Amino acid sequence: GAVVSQHPSRVICKSGTSVKIECRSLDFQATTMFWYRQFPKQSLMLMATSNEGSKATYEQGVEKDKFLINHASLTLSTLTVTSAHPEDSSFYICSARPTAAYEQYFGPGTRLTVT
Amino acid sequence: GIQVEQSPPDLILQEGANSTLRCNFSDSVNNLQWFHQNPWGQLINLFYIPSGTKQNGRLSATTVATERYSLLYISSSQTTDSGVYFCAVGTGPDSWGKFQFGAGTQVVVTP
Numbered sequence: 607g608a609v610v611s612q613h614p615s616r617v618i619c620k621s622g623t624s625v626k627i628e629c630r631s632l633d634f635q636a637t638t639m640f641w642y643r644q645f646p647k648q649s650l651m652l653m654a655t656s657n658e659g660s661k662a663t664y665e666q667g668v669e670k671d672k673f674l675i676n677h678a679s680l681t682l683s684t685l686t687v688t689s690a691h692p693e694d695s696s697f698y699i700c701s702a703r704p705t706a707a708y709e710q711y712f713g714p715g716t717r718l719t720v721t
Numbered sequence: 722g723i724q725v726e727q728s729p730p731d732l733i734l735q736e737g738a739n740s741t742l743r744c745n746f747s748d749s750v751n752n753l754q755w756f757h758q759n760p761w762g763q764l765i766n767l768f769y770i771p772s773g774t775k776q777n778g779r780l781s782a783t784t785v786a787t788e789r790y791s792l793l794y795i796s797s798s799q800t801t802d803s804g805v806y807f808c809a810v811g812t813g814p815d816s817w818g819k820f821q822f823g824a825g826t827q828v829v830v831t832p
Binding site for chain 1: 762763
């Protein structure tokens with residue numbers, strides 16, 4: 607149980623284009639989902655907290671207009687990287703927290719390369 | 722915000738050896754999880770352990786919340802235990818359970 611999927615697993619796009627990443631909780635409902643970013647050999651950095659039916663809360667220094675988050679249902683959150691640039695290349699990981707629980711479950715990650 | 726420190730940063734083990742990884746945190750927490758990140762980047766839940774002791778096979782963990790630290794024990798290590806081990810903590814009911822991650826411990830188990 608407690609499986610989280612992400613799609614796509616890997617994406618290469620050209621500078622200036624937008625990319626959408628989906629995060630789904632497959633066997634539980636998640637009121638809250640989180641989006642992280644990880645650079646090589648570094649730890650995970652929280653980008654934003656996504657609550658179903660409300661606006662996402664972004665961490666300090668994260669551009670909300672560049673990283674659009676939508677949490678439209680209890681099993682799906684999406685992250686759209688708008689007008690991507692090479693510096694946005696990174697490993698993006700989502701997690702989901704089951705309703706009324708604190709434990710988080712992580713997706714397999716999406717590797718974004720912007721050329 | 723809360724500070725999370727993991728030690729050691731790197732650990733090289735011979736197969737069969739035992740080891741202890743430590744996670745210190747600077748404030749009270751209501752959530753603490755240990756993860757293993759495999760070479761493909763997937764974070765695998767090891768323990769949800771805001772307090773107390775748990776065991777799962779060759780792995781066990783102890784969190785002493787009053788002293789603000791957690792320990793992860795790996796016994797009889799295997800090469801498949803290689804990877805990065807992260808401790809992550811969550812604080813406060815108003816934080817929606819969001820995590821602060823430690824920097825991780827890179828573990829290499831040699832045959």
